[in-house]
Amino acid sequence: xxxxxxxVASRVEIIERRRLxxxxxxxxxxxxxxxxxxxxxxxLDASPGGSKVxxxxxxxxxxxxxxxxxxxxxxxxxxxxAKPLAPHxxxxxxxxxxxxxxxxGAVPTEAEEPAFLFARRRGDAMEVxxxxxxxxxxxxxxxxxxxxxxxxxxxxxxxxRLEVARKGYRLGTHFDGIPNRNDAxxxxxxxxxxxxxxxxxxxxxxxxxxxxxxxxDEPVEEAGEAEPTLARRLLGPPAIxxxxxxxxxxxxxxxxxxxxxxxARILILHAWGMGGTVRAAMSLAESLAAxxxxxEVVSVxxxxxxxxxxxxxxxEVTAVDDQRKSGGLLSKLPxxxxxxxxxxxxxxxxxxxxxxxxxxxxxxxxxxxxTRPSFxxxxxALAPEGTVTVAQEHQNFNRHRKGLARDVRRRYRGLGALxxxxxxxxxxxxxxxxxxxxxxxxxNAVPPLGGERARPDSKVxxxxxxxxxxxxxxxxxxxxxxxxxxxxxxxxxxxYGRGHLRAELKRQVRDAGLADDVFLMGATRDxxxxxxxxxxxxxxxxxxGFGIVLIEAMSKxxxxxxxxxxxxxxxIIDDGRDGVLVPDGxxxxxxxxxxDVVGDEERRRALGAAxxxxxxxxxxxxxxxxxxxxxxxxxxxxx
Numbered sequence: 001x002x003x004x005x006x007x008v009a010s011r012v013e014i015i016e017r018r019r020l021x022x023x024x025x026x027x028x029x030x031x032x033x034x035x036x037x038x039x040x041x042x043x044l045d046a047s048p049g050g051s052k053v054x055x056x057x058x059x060x061x062x063x064x065x066x067x068x069x070x071x072x073x074x075x076x077x078x079x080x081x082a083k084p085l086a087p088h089x090x091x092x093x094x095x096x097x098x099x100x101x102x103x104x105g106a107v108p109t110e111a112e113e114p115a116f117l118f119a120r121r122r123g124d125a126m127e128v129x130x131x132x133x134x135x136x137x138x139x140x141x142x143x144x145x146x147x148x149x150x151x152x153x154x155x156x157x158x159x160x161r162l163e164v165a166r167k168g169y170r171l172g173t174h175f176d177g178i179p180n181r182n183d184a185x186x187x188x189x190x191x192x193x194x195x196x197x198x199x200x201x202x203x204x205x206x207x208x209x210x211x212x213x214x215x216x217d218e219p220v221e222e223a224g225e226a227e228p229t230l231a232r233r234l235l236g237p238p239a240i241x242x243x244x245x246x247x248x249x250x251x252x253x254x255x256x257x258x259x260x261x262x263x264a265r266i267l268i269l270h271a272w273g274m275g276g277t278v279r280a281a282m283s284l285a286e287s288l289a290a291x292x293x294x295x296e297v298v299s300v301x302x303x304x305x306x307x308x309x310x311x312x313x314x315x316e317v318t319a320v321d322d323q324r325k326s327g328g329l330l331s332k333l334p335x336x337x338x339x340x341x342x343x344x345x346x347x348x349x350x351x352x353x354x355x356x357x358x359x360x361x362x363x364x365x366x367x368x369x370x371t372r373p374s375f376x377x378x379x380x381a382l383a384p385e386g387t388v389t390v391a392q393e394h395q396n397f398n399r400h401r402k403g404l405a406r407d408v409r410r411r412y413r414g415l416g417a418l419x420x421x422x423x424x425x426x427x428x429x430x431x432x433x434x435x436x437x438x439x440x441x442x443x444n445a446v447p448p449l450g451g452e453r454a455r456p457d458s459k460v461x462x463x464x465x466x467x468x469x470x471x472x473x474x475x476x477x478x479x480x481x482x483x484x485x486x487x488x489x490x491x492x493x494x495x496y497g498r499g500h501l502r503a504e505l506k507r508q509v510r511d512a513g514l515a516d517d518v519f520l521m522g523a524t525r526d527x528x529x530x531x532x533x534x535x536x537x538x539x540x541x542x543x544x545g546f547g548i549v550l551i552e553a554m555s556k557x558x559x560x561x562x563x564x565x566x567x568x569x570x571x572i573i574d575d576g577r578d579g580v581l582v583p584d585g586x587x588x589x590x591x592x593x594x595x596d597v598v599g600d601e602e603r604r605r606a607l608g609a610a611x612x613x614x615x616x617x618x619x620x621x622x623x624x625x626x627x628x629x630x631x632x633x634x635x636x637x638x639x
Contacts, residue, residue: 012053012070012078015525017179020070022078029068030061032082037063041081053078058085058204060174067204089139089162089169091207092176093489093516094199096145099190101199101209103160103171104140113165117141119148119158119209134164148211149192156211172206176492177460177533181205184519186510239340240403246336247381250357257384261635263294263366267375269344271299271317274308274523275466276548277394280444281371286312287445287624288631300356300375301347308525320359321352330354341404342374363387367416367635373404380414388416388635394444394545396567397428405432413437416634419627421546422567440630445623446551446615449528453612454558456605459491460534461594462558464527464549467499467520470542473563474501477540478508478518480590485517488598493538496530498523531556535604536597540590544568551618554578554611559604561593578610 013021020027022044034040053072058065065085072078091105103117115132128148132141139162148158160171178184181201189198197211268281281297289295295315302319311317321327330351337353338345360382368383369390370376376391383389391412400408412418412429413436420426426441433439461484465472474495481493495505495518502520509518524530527549531537537553539562547568553560554572560579562569563586573579580597582589597604616622 012072014055014057014070016522017057018059019526020068020080029057029080029082030059030066032068032080033061033063033066034082037084039081039083041079044078044080056204057179058174059179065172065174087169088172088174088206090175091171091173094187094207095513095516096188096190096199099145099192099197101143101145101190102140103143103207104138105171105173106137107134107139107162107164107169108137109134109164109167110137111165115139115141115162115164117143118161118163118168119143120161121150122157122159122208128158132162132164134162139164145190145197145209146192148197148209149195150211153213158209158211160207160209170206172204173201174205178492178494178519178521179205180522181519184521185515186506187515188510188513237403239334240407243336243338243340244407246353247377250337251381253361254382255361255384257363257365257386260365261293261367261388261631261637263296263364264288264369264631265296265298265363265366266369266371267298267300267379268371269300269347269375270303271297271311271319272302272304272307276444276546277371278309279447280394280548282309282312282315283445283447283620284369284624284627285315286447287620287627289314290624291628291631293631293637298359300344300352308523320355321348327351337378339374339377339404339407341401342372344372344374357382367631373400373408376415377407377411380411388631389414390631390634391415391418393418393420393425393429396422396425396543396545397432398566399543399545409433417630419630422571424567424571442626442630443618443623444546444548444551445620446548446555446618447620449531449552449555450526451529451532451556454532454535454553454556454608456535456557456559456601456608458533458535459488459598461491461493461536461538461598462496462531462534462553463493463538463540464496464524464530465539465541467495467497467501467505469499469501471544472497473540473542473565474505475508476542476585476587476590477538478505478512478514480540480587480594481514481518482512483591484594484598485514487595489517491517491598493518494521494530494534495519496521496524496527527552528556531558534558535601535608536561536594538590538594539563539569541565541569542585547572550579551615555615555618557608557612559597559607560611561590561597563590572614574610574614577607578614579607 052074056069058067067083069081087108089107093104095102112135115134117130117132119128130143132139162169187199189196194213195211196214199209202208266281266285285295285297297317299319302322331349333350335348335353338348363383365386367388368379370379371392380389409432415437417438419440419442421443426439430439531553536559539550543565550572563584564570564581565584573581575581580593582593
């Protein structure tokens with residue numbers, strides 16, 4: 001068992017039900033199991049202190065199924081107990097048809113004696129029994145859910161176990177790599193009279209059935225990103241006119257400075273958040289810092305205590321508007337300086353404006369790199385004269401709202417340079433700007449990811465992206481996966497990401513009968529490890545700014561399949577050599593491409609090997625060198 005130094009760690013967190021964070025350390029819970037099995041308790045924090053902790057997680061490990069109990073009494077020491085659980089029956093399929101629950105899986109016995117599936121009501125000894133069939137370590141059984149529809153308006157929970165040769169095995173799923181099945185999937189419910197009966201996974205990944213009064217599902221809503229404010233929805237064009245006037249007035253007191261490329265600042269919406277723009281900004285900051293510059297990432301807002309991605313060494317990260325604190329009346333008034341047609345607008349307020357204006361005026365020359373249209377326009381108009389402003393565009397020009405596109409055409413002409421991600425974007429922006437501003441193609445860099453290389457023999461396909469808009473096309477992907485699940489029921493599709501569309505997608509998975517095949521995994525802090533669990537990656541987007549996640553998957557040696565959507569995938573993938581391109585929006589074509597890749601391990605191996613080679617074009621050292629050359633040319637360093 002690994003040894004960890006004793007230290008006081010006020011922060012204790014279990015991430016993705018797998019990894020324990022203690023202070024600034026991250027520990028794989030499975031690594032705390034003693035070699036050879038058995039129970040063990042380890043004291044990770046020998047010094048008393050810190051808040052009370054009491055949380056348990058059940059995981060499948062190479063030594064069996066274990067419960068890990070992380071505990072610290074108030075003022076006491078932090079301990080982790082690893083305790084093996086009794087053998088269980090590993091469920092591989094759950095299926096509800098009409099009022100019948102079909103269950104199948106593996107059981108740790110070769111006995112073929114009479115077997116039974118028991119449903120026991122939690123809280124008393126009432127049981128319902130159905131015959132089960134066991135052979136060569138496999139089992140299957142059918143349970144009539146109508147037998148669980150007891151009279152009354154109480155809420156019943158029934159736990160399932162398999163009994164073979166008078167030995168009982170709790171039903172659960174612990175070895176398929178899904179530590180949070182209760183969140184990742186949902187099963188259909190049977191309606192028996194006034195009772196709704198639905199199988200589900202508990203927090204310990206065991207199978208239970210709930211029986212309660214009620215009809216069809218009530219709408220489920222999850223908190224999403226900020227919606228446009230009243231000013232944005234009602235005022236529309238007048239709000240843009242007010243913005244233009246406010247920006248013009250703010251620029252009247254613009255200062256001046258001497259050009260000097262020694263200092264570089266990257267202006268980003270939320271450095272503590274997740275997403276491709278954040279990853280790209282941190283990679284760029286690291287490359288510029290390595291060139292000997294003083295680099296600061298300026299986050300316009302901050303809403304979280306801990307960054308989703310680690311900050312690079314040698315880079316300062318600051319926040320303009322820390323929204324974790326109350327901002328008073330100004331924080332409730334709409335922004336005037338952030339363009340109303342920019343998707344950053346709902347995040348910002350008049351308080352943000354004042355703090356950002358003060359921050360931009362304090363700059364003393366150097367280079368400012370904006371990462372979205374609003375910030376590019378603000379930096380160009382408000383940073384002291386002599387400051388070199390470089391704009392990054394992470395979205396293709398045709399995706400901008402009309403008012404924003406109009407201002408981009410007019411006001412990007414004063415930039416030092418505009419960096420875009422694809423050749424198509426370069427042509428579009430050059431045409432829109434009429435050659436008044438230098439436009440260069442500088443794709444996002446992809447830093448090395450954690451985790452091992454992907455395994456071509458894995459039966460997992462991975463997708464990843466935000467679940468807060470139809471952009472990523474996960475609804476199309478779920479539809480496309482149905483033929484794959486029918487032909488290859490032993491394969492999984494894992495979708496990583498979070499957003500307010502998650503509940504809707506979860507219902508789509510359930511209604512399609514794919515609850516054992518498609519899993520909404522939530523956000524992950526370790527995308528590299530998540531990708532390494534699969535052998536193929538699929539991108540089903542309706543459009544992209546670039547598609548950096550494709551390159552990240554390719555860098556892990558995954559076979560990638562993607563819609564040829566605008567923009568990015570067509571420039572990243574060499575169709576048939578290092579990936580597969582499917583005509584934009586062709587769901588049936590996506591199914592065929594996935595069936596081809598899923599059904600041929602050698603093809604996955606060949607595509608993945610070529611993909612890993614192609615991904616080197618986007619190494620930080622390669623892309624960073626081009627960025628450093630551009631900045632050196634625009635703003636030479638003054639001795």
